[in-house]
Amino acid sequence: MTEEFEPKIVGFLCNWCSYAGADLAGVSRIQYPPNLRIIRVMCSGRIDPAFILEAFRSGADGVLISGCHPGDCHYIAGNYKAQRRGILLKKLLEQFGVEPQRLRIEFVSASEGAKFAALVKEMVEDIKKLGPSPLKAQVEGLIRA
Amino acid sequence: MEQSEKETPRIGVFICHCGINIGGVVNVPEVVKYAKTLPDVVYAEDNLYTCSSDGLNKIKEGIDKYNLNRVIVASCTPRTHEPLFRATCEEAGINKYLFEMANIREHCSWAHMHEHERATEKAKDLVRMAVAKARLLQPQTEPEIDVTPSALVIGGGISGMTATLCLADQGFKVSLVEKEPELGGMLRNLHKLYPTMQDASESLGHFIKALKSNKSIAVFTSTVVKEVKGFIGNFKVTLQKGNAETENLDIGTIVVATGATTFEPIGMYGYGDHENVITQLQLERLLKEGKLKKPEKVVMIQCVGSREEKGRTYCSRVCCMTALKNAMFIRELYPETEVYLLYRDLQTYGQRYEHHHREAQEKGIRFIKYAQEKPPEVVASKNGKLEVKIYHALLGEQIKIESDLVVLSTPLIQQEDAKELSKMLKVPLGSDGFFFEAHVKLRPIEFATDGIYVCGTAHSPKDTAESVSQAFGVASRAAIPMALKRLRTEAITSIVNEDLCSGCRICEAVCEYGAIEMQEKEGKLTSKVLEALCKGCGTCGASCPTGAITMRHFTDNQLVAQVRAAPQVAKEAAKND
Numbered sequence: 001m002t003e004e005f006e007p008k009i010v011g012f013l014c015n016w017c018s019y020a021g022a023d024l025a026g027v028s029r030i031q032y033p034p035n036l037r038i039i040r041v042m043c044s045g046r047i048d049p050a051f052i053l054e055a056f057r058s059g060a061d062g063v064l065i066s067g068c069h070p071g072d073c074h075y076i077a078g079n080y081k082a083q084r085r086g087i088l089l090k091k092l093l094e095q096f097g098v099e100p101q102r103l104r105i106e107f108v109s110a111s112e113g114a115k116f117a118a119l120v121k122e123m124v125e126d127i128k129k130l131g132p133s134p135l136k137a138q139v140e141g142l143i144r145a
Numbered sequence: 146m147e148q149s150e151k152e153t154p155r156i157g158v159f160i161c162h163c164g165i166n167i168g169g170v171v172n173v174p175e176v177v178k179y180a181k182t183l184p185d186v187v188y189a190e191d192n193l194y195t196c197s198s199d200g201l202n203k204i205k206e207g208i209d210k211y212n213l214n215r216v217i218v219a220s221c222t223p224r225t226h227e228p229l230f231r232a233t234c235e236e237a238g239i240n241k242y243l244f245e246m247a248n249i250r251e252h253c254s255w256a257h258m259h260e261h262e263r264a265t266e267k268a269k270d271l272v273r274m275a276v277a278k279a280r281l282l283q284p285q286t287e288p289e290i291d292v293t294p295s296a297l298v299i300g301g302g303i304s305g306m307t308a309t310l311c312l313a314d315q316g317f318k319v320s321l322v323e324k325e326p327e328l329g330g331m332l333r334n335l336h337k338l339y340p341t342m343q344d345a346s347e348s349l350g351h352f353i354k355a356l357k358s359n360k361s362i363a364v365f366t367s368t369v370v371k372e373v374k375g376f377i378g379n380f381k382v383t384l385q386k387g388n389a390e391t392e393n394l395d396i397g398t399i400v401v402a403t404g405a406t407t408f409e410p411i412g413m414y415g416y417g418d419h420e421n422v423i424t425q426l427q428l429e430r431l432l433k434e435g436k437l438k439k440p441e442k443v444v445m446i447q448c449v450g451s452r453e454e455k456g457r458t459y460c461s462r463v464c465c466m467t468a469l470k471n472a473m474f475i476r477e478l479y480p481e482t483e484v485y486l487l488y489r490d491l492q493t494y495g496q497r498y499e500h501h502h503r504e505a506q507e508k509g510i511r512f513i514k515y516a517q518e519k520p521p522e523v524v525a526s527k528n529g530k531l532e533v534k535i536y537h538a539l540l541g542e543q544i545k546i547e548s549d550l551v552v553l554s555t556p557l558i559q560q561e562d563a564k565e566l567s568k569m570l571k572v573p574l575g576s577d578g579f580f581f582e583a584h585v586k587l588r589p590i591e592f593a594t595d596g597i598y599v600c601g602t603a604h605s606p607k608d609t610a611e612s613v614s615q616a617f618g619v620a621s622r623a624a625i626p627m628a629l630k631r632l633r634t635e636a637i638t639s640i641v642n643e644d645l646c647s648g649c650r651i652c653e654a655v656c657e658y659g660a661i662e663m664q665e666k667e668g669k670l671t672s673k674v675l676e677a678l679c680k681g682c683g684t685c686g687a688s689c690p691t692g693a694i695t696m697r698h699f700t701d702n703q704l705v706a707q708v709r710a711a712p713q714v715a716k717e718a719a720k721n722d
Contacts, residue, residue, distance in 0.1 A: 038252055039708065046554065046704075048687040079690070
């Protein structure tokens with residue numbers, strides 16, 4: 001029997017809304033699958049597309065970017081910039097053969113613990129259906145060759 | 146500075162059981178064992194509670210004994226405990242920016258309570274990521290700023306007035322802003338205040354007199370806050386009175402005390418269709434003005450628009466006592482009037498309120514419990530009366546009460562303009578619409594944004610006594626930065642490598658704070674960060690095409706190291722390093 005595929009997801013969460021939302025999910029003891037590894041940044045605007053590509057190159061099966069809701073950014077508009085960059089990057093990923101659904105750009109506020117947990121659950125399920133990242137196989141192939 | 150730039154990292158990892166909060170799910174000793182295998186980790190141990198004085202001493206001892214120059218605590222969220230651990234590092238002589246946290250409680254043990262093995266693997270991963278970042282951490286210095294000794298209190302209700310007086314008593318200037326032409330807020334509508342049953346207007350009179358006679362207090366009525374710029378200690382606030390007049394203030398700390406309003410139950414239980422269906426607030430006003438005509442039978446319905454399945458799911462906290470109070474006043478005023486109280490659960494909480502429930506029973510108020518799925522019905526009857534139908538659970542049948550006054554207890558809800566204020570101050574509203582504090586237990590009356598505080602019903606439904614005590618609390622919290630006079634601010638700002646900068650000006654365009662300006666140096670155009678204006682969001686860093694800008698404490702290298710460490714599996718990682 002083969003082990004079920006458990007995707008590895010890297011999450012970039014802004015300190016003020018989404019990281020706090022993830023904290024609230026925990027405080028509320030809302031259970032979600034343990035596939036996500038969170039990296040805290042002060043603002044989603046900090047997320048350089050290069051970090052996301054680096055995550056995929058390092059073997060992530062999915063990447064989550066989450067910031068404050070539109071209009072709620074602690075730094076005025078960093079979240080809009082993160083969203084714009086993310087949308088552009090999705091198109092680029094597709095050209096690399098990476099399904100754009102592996103990158104999600106979301107808005108989670110400090111009070112949305114339940115939304116955060118549901119989001120992670122959904123993302124894990126979606127990526128399970130997609131299977132391991134094709135980039136991972138490519139990179140591993142390169143290493144072997 | 147030099148010490149850790151030159152030295153190789155010597156990392157100590159302290160992993161917290163948090164009693165059974167972490168230790169009951171994550172195999173902590175296994176994580177300790179794993180941490181010891183990670184590069185540059187020279188020491189690792191587990192603690193029952195790392196945040197206890199015993200745990201903090203262990204960190205200091207570890208630093209001393211193993212000559213640590215980086216410290217990692219794997220425990221709860223940095224949003225609450227990072228300041229404590231950072232202070233401990235500083236006490237032991239380590240720059241506080243050489244500290245890193247791994248959140249293995251909120252993001253791990255509490256969220257994966259039934260998956261011990263996978264939670265343990267995740268905890269190892271989070272520790273590995275923290276180590277990857279800690280290896281690259283650099284010490285930072287924090288610039289000092291002056292704090293303007295002047296507070297702004299937004300909202301002139303009982304909470305705002307209390308906070309204003311208390312701040313002024315401590316020797317600070319206070320500007321109190323009220324959007325209505327008069328001070329007093331919700332209290333202006335109320336008749337008597339439970340549990341003492343004193344006159345609301347009498348209490349109000351004392352407050353207004355004290356406020357107006359205090360020379361440190363400036364009261365602005367019919368005025369709203371139009372713009373807030375700046376940060377703790379140095380807010381620039383613009384007030385607007387009417388359409389034209391504006392006033393600019395320099396402010397150190399801000400208190401949000403904007404209060405609440407009550408839910409208008411249009412279409413519920415005949416409200417809006419029959420004029421003798423009113424809300425508790427309307428009843429208060431009739432009682433206050435002595436205009437309540439003698440009713441024969443009064444029916445009060447509780448939880449109208451609150452404790453719903455969806456939407457307003459919260460309990461409004463004040464309605465049970467308000468209904469009891471008003472029911473008893475009606476009985477005192479008109480002893481022959483029958484008063485029925487239809488409730489789902491009667492919540493006369495705490496040590497002061499329960500006896501009012503008993504007193505009301507003794508005074509002949511009739512209590513009938515109804516179930517949420519079988520709410521009462523109010524229909525028009527003859528002679529302009531109302532018929533209230535209610536399923537009586539004990540009798541097991543529907544009963545009818547012919548009533549000439551139906552009073553609906555509706556919840557306190559957030560003001561409509563709260564959203565605007567929330568955006569202006571960059572502080573959040575919760576899913577129920579009320580202002581959302583930084584932490585329910587540890588920072589219950591302040592926002593995550595430094596220098597901004599909240600009290601009263603703007604925060605959650607509460608009665609006068611509770612609002613007043615919260616306002617006193619807020620006044621003391623908001624006074625701290627002003628009493629200190631100077632504060633150290635975060636060192637997290639952006640930094641430009643001029644050799645890499647191509648002078649493309651993208652960073653200048655994306656910065657929302659105007660914190661980047663271009664400079665010409667030896668014939669080359671490069672960008673320059675104005676640190677006093679930089680808030681440290683990092684948008685410039687993410688948009689720089691040449692990698693010339695990075696953020697202090699969130700450098701590209703540190704984040705990439707964390708990213709690379711994230712997707713590895715704990716076992717593989719140990720092998721590879």
